[in-house]
Amino acid sequence: MTTAPVGSPGPTSDRASAGRGENPGALEDRVTALLARAYQLANSDLDGLNDAAEELAALSGQDVAVISRARRVVLEQLATNPDRTTNQVASLIRRAIEVGTGRWDWEDSGPVP
DSSP states (O other), X not given: OOOOOTTSSOOSSSSOOXXXXXXXXXHHHHHHHHHHHHHHHHHSOOSOHHHHHHHHHHHTTTOHHHHHHHHHHHHXXXXXXXXXXXXXXXXXXXXXXXXXXXXXXXXXSOOOO
């Protein structure tokens, strides 16, 4: 399966890759890109939380591994640096998971803390 570039609609198959068989460096690059955009959104004057969450859900490329890894990273950051921006990013990612739930194959992804 080939994975589409960050910001494109997603993998070229109907099922999400959930990170299986993907280069770990590529996964981290996609997570980094998603988190960078999440921090940009959190630092801006958000007009609509749902619009920002939809954008992050789409940016995950329909890959549950990307959004779940991003969530773990932000939760770790909250434990050490519970500032307003990181709290906002956590809220955006949580909402992205809610609005994007139908996009990802959660069955084989394992638990998300």
